[in-house]
Amino acid sequence: MTATAYIYDALRTPRSKGKVGGTLNEVKPVALAAGLLNHLQSRHDLDTARVDDVILGCVAPVGEQGSCIAKAAVQFAGWDWSVAGVQLDRFCASGLEAVNMAAAKVVAGWEDLIVAGGVESMSRVPMGSNGGPMFSDPEFVLQEMSVPQGIGADLIATLDSYTREDVDAYAVESQHRATRARDSGWFDRSVCPVEDENGMLILERDDFIKPNTDMAVLGSLQASFEQIGAMGFDAMALSRYPQVSKIHHVHTPGNSSGIVDGASAVLVGSEEVGRDLGLEPRGRVVATAVLATDPVIMLTGPAPAARKCLTRAGLDRNDIDLWEINEAFASVPLRYMRELDIDHEITNVNGGAIAMGHPLGATGGCLVSTVLDELERRALNRAMISLCVGGGMGISTLIERC
Numbered sequence: 001m002t003a004t005a006y007i008y009d010a011l012r013t014p015r016s017k018g019k020v021g022g023t024l025n026e027v028k029p030v031a032l033a034a035g036l037l038n039h040l041q042s043r044h045d046l047d048t049a050r051v052d053d054v055i056l057g058c059v060a061p062v063g064e065q066g067s068c069i070a071k072a073a074v075q076f077a078g079w080d081w082s083v084a085g086v087q088l089d090r091f092c093a094s095g096l097e098a099v100n101m102a103a104a105k106v107v108a109g110w111e112d113l114i115v116a117g118g119v120e121s122m123s124r125v126p127m128g129s130n131g132g133p134m135f136s137d138p139e140f141v142l143q144e145m146s147v148p149q150g151i152g153a154d155l156i157a158t159l160d161s162y163t164r165e166d167v168d169a170y171a172v173e174s175q176h177r178a179t180r181a182r183d184s185g186w187f188d189r190s191v192c193p194v195e196d197e198n199g200m201l202i203l204e205r206d207d208f209i210k211p212n213t214d215m216a217v218l219g220s221l222q223a224s225f226e227q228i229g230a231m232g233f234d235a236m237a238l239s240r241y242p243q244v245s246k247i248h249h250v251h252t253p254g255n256s257s258g259i260v261d262g263a264s265a266v267l268v269g270s271e272e273v274g275r276d277l278g279l280e281p282r283g284r285v286v287a288t289a290v291l292a293t294d295p296v297i298m299l300t301g302p303a304p305a306a307r308k309c310l311t312r313a314g315l316d317r318n319d320i321d322l323w324e325i326n327e328a329f330a331s332v333p334l335r336y337m338r339e340l341d342i343d344h345e346i347t348n349v350n351g352g353a354i355a356m357g358h359p360l361g362a363t364g365g366c367l368v369s370t371v372l373d374e375l376e377r378r379a380l381n382r383a384m385i386s387l388c389v390g391g392g393m394g395i396s397t398l399i400e401r402c
Helices: 029-044 069-076 094-108 138-144 149-160 164-183 215-219 226-240 271-277 302-313 331-340 363-378
Strands: 005-012 053-057 084-088 113-121 201-203 260-269 283-292 322-325 382-389 393-401
Touching (some): 005 094, 029 069, 029 113, 069 084, 084 094, 094 113, 094 260, 149 331, 164 215, 164 331, 260 363, 302 393, 363 382, 363 393
Parallel strands (some): 322 382
Antiparallel strands (some): 005 260, 005 283, 283 393, 382 393
16 A cells, blocks of 8 residues: 655745845845744644654755755754755755655655755855856857756747736736735745744745736836847757747746745655654645756746646646646746646636745745645645746646645
8 A cells, every 4th residue: 555645734934035135134044944943843842853854955055055954954953863854956846856755755655754845045145156067067058058047938938929918917916916815814824934043033924025016017127138148048049949030038027036035844744653743634745747848948847747747646637726836937837827728717826936936945845835725725625836947847746635
């Protein structure tokens, strides 16, 4: 009989601007992650010696986020010395990959209780700080036609005929949905306040959301990737897509994911450990999938990953009640909905990263808490979570409410 990976809880920090001056800039990433571990422990009176491992995604594991930030967070939180920790990097999918890895270990019977999620302090460790061949090695970039993700997003918009008005309208709706959800308290179960070492409150709720966003505000913003596209990256992308005569640059800071700080923590375990510790399961991981698509356009993996996940689960799209796709750029969820033939009314129902921001290594874990809370609020059963990933990868996780 196959074991089940249960989700016993899913927490996250509020998200805030990932620049100097952002509310969470004063908080070290190890403290950001450790604070969530402390909330998890106190919420469940958790015997931390029963936790086998802490798996945290982190996309820039250098400087203050280096040297295995997961194990550092375990120690900084004062958890039992027996608890291990590991950091992983699958770009934007790191937080969800951590959850998937935890679920796989529990299903295999190798471990009983794991905390999975991620942390990214983008204000203290800027994006790209870790270098690497995919975006920094000129030989690799030229050989592989490795263009910036924004060029790929604009290429998707061009291929699918999404206009500037289309992507801006999507972004406005993301802001309105996120504002409604935050102000209605729909995030409150999962969002844990960030405090300083003296217990003074630093941030209680997401403060990156911009409630007054409208089409006029977004229409005043300049395209983010037109200039670098003209420096040769457009030509590189078009060499793979000769059917396109010109890339139309429609993405701006207003219809792309925000750079923010944040952390997430999902408690995943077996039925037996939950019974032993008196934990009530909130959900279970039904199936997961990861794959790769064309690395030049880069952002087209989510829908194929979702279809692969459905096949693994023996389900089809009509069996899914809610869909959650990371809003890296507005063209990504627009294509996701088009490819899967799903309605926006059941997709990103509480907004997404365009409104709330995308703390790279943590986002996947954040999405687990978002959809689990909403499944419970609406008394629905299943949700699919998907993210686009660097290198053309896509990832999906199907969860079911208990």
